[in-house]
Amino acid sequence: MATTASLADLAERELAAFAGELIAPGDAGYDDARKVHNAMIDRRPALIARSASPDDVAAAVGFAARHDALLAVRGGGHNGGGLGIADDAVVIDLGLMRGITVDADARTVRVEGGATWREVDAATHQAGLATPSVFFGKSGVGGLTLGGGIGYLARKHGLTIDNLLEAELVLADGSRARASARENPDLFWAIRGGGGNFGVVTAFTFRLHPVSIVNAGPTFWPIEHAGEVLRAYREFMPAADRDANGFFLFGFVPPAPPFPEALHGRQVCGIVWCHLGSEEEAAQAMAPMLAVGTPLMHGVGAVPFPGIQGAFDGLYPAGLQWYWRADFVRELSDAAVDAHVEWGGKTPTGHSTMHLYPIDGAVADVAQDDTPFSYRDVKWAEVIVGVDPDPANAGVITDWTKAYWDATHQYSAGGAYVNFMMDEGQERVRATYQGNYDRLARIKAAYDPKNTFRVNQNIRPAS
Numbered sequence: 001m002a003t004t005a006s007l008a009d010l011a012e013r014e015l016a017a018f019a020g021e022l023i024a025p026g027d028a029g030y031d032d033a034r035k036v037h038n039a040m041i042d043r044r045p046a047l048i049a050r051s052a053s054p055d056d057v058a059a060a061v062g063f064a065a066r067h068d069a070l071l072a073v074r075g076g077g078h079n080g081g082g083l084g085i086a087d088d089a090v091v092i093d094l095g096l097m098r099g100i101t102v103d104a105d106a107r108t109v110r111v112e113g114g115a116t117w118r119e120v121d122a123a124t125h126q127a128g129l130a131t132p133s134v135f136f137g138k139s140g141v142g143g144l145t146l147g148g149g150i151g152y153l154a155r156k157h158g159l160t161i162d163n164l165l166e167a168e169l170v171l172a173d174g175s176r177a178r179a180s181a182r183e184n185p186d187l188f189w190a191i192r193g194g195g196g197n198f199g200v201v202t203a204f205t206f207r208l209h210p211v212s213i214v215n216a217g218p219t220f221w222p223i224e225h226a227g228e229v230l231r232a233y234r235e236f237m238p239a240a241d242r243d244a245n246g247f248f249l250f251g252f253v254p255p256a257p258p259f260p261e262a263l264h265g266r267q268v269c270g271i272v273w274c275h276l277g278s279e280e281e282a283a284q285a286m287a288p289m290l291a292v293g294t295p296l297m298h299g300v301g302a303v304p305f306p307g308i309q310g311a312f313d314g315l316y317p318a319g320l321q322w323y324w325r326a327d328f329v330r331e332l333s334d335a336a337v338d339a340h341v342e343w344g345g346k347t348p349t350g351h352s353t354m355h356l357y358p359i360d361g362a363v364a365d366v367a368q369d370d371t372p373f374s375y376r377d378v379k380w381a382e383v384i385v386g387v388d389p390d391p392a393n394a395g396v397i398t399d400w401t402k403a404y405w406d407a408t409h410q411y412s413a414g415g416a417y418v419n420f421m422m423d424e425g426q427e428r429v430r431a432t433y434q435g436n437y438d439r440l441a442r443i444k445a446a447y448d449p450k451n452t453f454r455v456n457q458n459i460r461p462a463s
């Protein structure tokens with residue numbers, strides 16, 4: 001294996017035809033290029049290959065293999081565990097590959113592997129269309145899609161992977177491949193939830209749906225009402241029409257407009273809504289929840305779809321400290337509600353939060369083994385995130401997140417959404433894929449027998 005210093009020298013000689021940028025330790029821009037969204041992650045790769053084309057990606061894959069270097073792939077750099085980057089690795093950074101082509105007639109969009117959802121939503125919105133993606137707009141398309149993709153459109157139109165029509169990849173041996181229902185169907189199955197284990201996706205093609213103006217925004221209740229609100233929500237959400245989506249949260253009212261000044265910093269529980277019907281239909285759908293307790297604020301109104309998806313982007317800029325824990329939740333028993341109320345009440349900092357994302361409705365129309373995403377029969381993806389700008393609070397947010405998870409995991413369905421996990425070991429990865437793990441391992445052995453793509457929630461090649 002070449003040393004870190006020599007890898008940079010070797011790259012200069014061997015990657016002379018590289019069209020993008022090669023950034024090595026000591027280069028101006030190296031420290032910026034190695035930053036990811038989560039500032040708790042501080043890793044020093046040997047080489048960052050900012051690829052401009054699939055040929056660049058193939059060249060970088062071959063270079064890493066020739067020199068037996070660890071290979072990491074960075075899409076949007078948003079992964080909580082920092083899986084887009086690794087110490088001493090060759091990092092293929094897809095940030096220069098962000099092309100987006102909307103075909104309004106065919107209702108499809110082709111997106112290059114380094115784009116973010118904010119960019120995709122803005123482009124498809126111009127045609128009055130959208131594909132299921134996120135609750136938060138900034139995340140990368142690459143990592144989010146390959147892990148599943150949970151967003152406001154999930155109850156109506158399914159996960160992001162349920163709307164993936166085709167992917168273009170560079171494989172571990174440097175060759176190019178397409179994956180779709182017709183071409184390499186085993187590979188197509190594996191990438192719809194199996195993460196970046198099978199190759200570098202240089203472009204995705206998604207199905208689009210007519211989604212334009214939605215009725216969206218938050219309702220907040222005093223934290224003291226949390227038990228009552230959560231008990232009502234657990235019945236309300238799964239029974240609601242598929243046009244309605246609302247995730248539950250614990251947190252604090254952000255100290256900024258458009259939130260009323262009198263509520264700034266107030267500890268609350270809440271629901272952030274996105275309803276796809278008319279204003280009247282939305283009001284009617286939400287009415288039963290608004291009759292629970294005494295809401296402090298109901299800020300729902302008609303907004304362009306990208307508006308609600310980007311609503312929290314400003315509150316969570318890059319560079320904060322993040323610690324993540326997650327679970328899938330099939331039901332919220334009274335004991336589970338009590339545990340949530342206790343730990344939600346102890347939320348340590350203004351940015352820290354717990355969300356319950358609905359994944360019923362259209363998500364459950366797909367069978368458990370139709371894609372690797374195996375938890376099709378649950379109601380929520382739960383995520384607990386300790387977040388703060390100050391590195392001095394890293395311990396506080398980590399301890400709270402772990403303690404909250406320890407208290408509630410016993411009420412979960414077992415595994416967790418891979419995109420909300422940090423480095424939690426093989427057992428957690430297996431728990432997440434359940435009966436689909438062995439098939440993933442066989443496909444991994446066929447496409448990546450040497451486990452070249454292993455900076456991820458790793459599927460070990462079947463032996």
Ligand SMILES: Cc1cc2nc3c(=O)[nH]c(=O)nc-3n(C[C@H](O)[C@H](O)[C@H](O)COP(=O)(O)OP(=O)(O)OC[C@H]3O[C@@H](n4cnc5c(N)ncnc54)[C@H](O)[C@@H]3O)c2cc1C
Pocket residue numbers: 037072073074075076077078079080082083084085094113114133134135136138139140141142143144145146147148149150151195196197199200201202316419420455456457
């Ligand atoms: C603020 C915030 C909001 C979020 N909101 C949501 C949400 O609403 N819904 C949701 O489902 N998730 C959400 N997530 C989680 C998100 O899905 C994951 O963080 C995801 O890993 C991000 O993808 P990325 O490309 O930005 O990550 P990266 O850190 O770049 O990569 C993550 C993993 O994917 C692999 N990868 C990325 N791109 C490619 C590619 N093109 N080809 C092959 N492998 C690739 C990487 O190798 C790595 O293993 C959110 C995360 C953050 C930080």
